[in-house]
Amino acid sequence: MKKYQEFNLGNVKLLSGKILKSAKLVYKTYGKLNKDQSNVIVLPTFYTGTHIRNEGFIGKNRAINPNKYFIISINMFGNGLSSSPSNSNKLQRSSQFPEITLWDNIYCQHKLITEKLKIKKIALVTGWSMAGCQSYQWAAQYPNMVKAILPFCASAKTSIHNHVFLEGVKAALIADTNWNKGNYKKQPVAGLRAFGRVYAGWAFSQDFYRDKLYKKLGFNSAEDLLDNWAKDHEKNWDANDLLSKLKTWQLNNISSGPLYKGNYIKALQSIKAKTILMPCNQDLYFRKEDNMFEKKFIKRASLKPIDSPYGHCAANPGNDKNFQRKLDLNIAELLT
Template identity: 35%
Template sequence: MNNYYSQENHGPFELINIGPLQLEEGSCIPDCRLAVAVHGTLNADKSNAILVPTWYSGTSKAMEQIYIGEGRALDPSKYCIIVVNQIGNGLSSSPSNTGGSLAGPGFPNVRIGDDVSAQHTLLTEYFGIESLALVVGGSMGAQQTYEWAVRYPDFVKRAAAIAGTARNSEHDFLFTELLIEAITTDPAFRAGLYSLSSEVQAGLKRHAKLWALMGWSTEFFRAERHKALGFESMKIFVDSFMASYFAAMDPNNLLTMAWKWQRGDVSRNTGGDLATALGQIKAKVYVMPISHDQFFTVEDCLSEQKMIPNSEFRPLSSIDGHLGLFGTDTEMLNQLDAHLAELLSSPTH
């Protein structure tokens, strides 16, 4: 077990065993455990449930700290906000916490659709929920949001996809390949059979540098935003913030999520036809790219939004780029809250 993924660091959360999860790639997780953090209380008819899936490397603690709170759009005094950690993130079933043949590099390939299927089982069988007032997520959380809206159109009343696409681009696939290679080319990785995550220090640092390069925008660098965030130089920012963020994480966990991210594609539900997949969404949808995102660009998100009935395009303005999701830009969070509050007050099907 990697102590980084403890309740002390990422709690409180409850581990819920949903039983065997049959995966799209053919394998099975016999006892699939989902790490779930609940904020607020379900009302009598269970109509106030909001689902928040997590992004690459992120956990329910980040969602709580950045997006949830009294007076915010995601207000636990009004809604029951259920944050589900994605499979492979270190809290839910993952290479780092699964024993036997599924431990470490033996962990099976998981798809976005597998996460959503597991979450559907959790919501219906454990919570007795029959519909969601909102599904909202950023980055890989947005990939899951789209999958929810396509796969369970009658279940999802509203959906907000932040800084993510319904089908991953070739550009993003290639970049993620470099994130993977940064880790796997470290000799200490040993094909995933390392003893401790810290042994793969060089690979994790290269991984972090790639995130620093693409996660923030060129404008972020030019404006020296690292100084506003409290770091004297870009080198200190990369070493102290980016590298230390990834340093304690389990490499096999990161690889499981990266493989999944690369292959996010709702058109798998419709034989590869993206327009047909997005066309069957019934939820009221807000598509919210970040203006300077180098992963999920405004143009890519707009082209998908045009295929979604009853959707609106609500881009968020921030030179922080994709990693504005970390909550570094207060003004962007204010924009986001305003859009989500408006979406939550809008009528649905």
């Protein structure tokens, strides 16, 4: 039995005007679609996530329950499963892979859901970090299709500070002499390891390190955690894939595209979905203040911030049981 499914899109014209050749989306479904198609939940993937990592948000004792809902977990472009620099058409491999926006991702996800799965309504789009960014994009791009969204530790537009943070981890990666402007023959290992070590300082809060909470995650010291993050990025990620998704993240803005033509306020006001915004107060780059601004213009939005010393990684499955409990309560509220 195949572990996932593929949807072949053929050649796709991107928001940039370029063509993504032989595009494909990899996805996995859980549960069964009910007769009136009212039980659909869409779970896009986050920055270093796949549908497998998304399984940490799903469970028979969780709000996203496969016994009740039809869950569609979709891998975003650039994550190594869906079309990415590492697996794309030979003419678009590696450094030749085109720039992808979240508009492009959701345009193609919409085709999967409507053309392949024949679904017309979505009960909820939710996700962590970049997956949460995609939930806003869904609600703005297809406002009549999405009933509810719950982006957690995310934003509808990447802030300048968030953009700068990403430039920092990018700089660490491409400083590797083996990077060769993306035309490497072997992975730039030193750059990947540096990327992981720098990122670890942003993923958790200052309190996390002050209180040595890394010990609760199984690390004896901060250095052990840093080394783990370095090894994870070295072993599990292609450098061009990481940078492709990073560019997508930097370009995140729900007003990009033909509908709103850069009018960010209009894009927020267009969202019809019932919305719960769930930031972590200790998140170092997806800040509550950005969600507070969004709430002013999303008609049916509520803001439910949470405290966690785990910072952005409070949402990572298994890290913070209190975050998980409140996330499930919020999801249940939207699905009621």
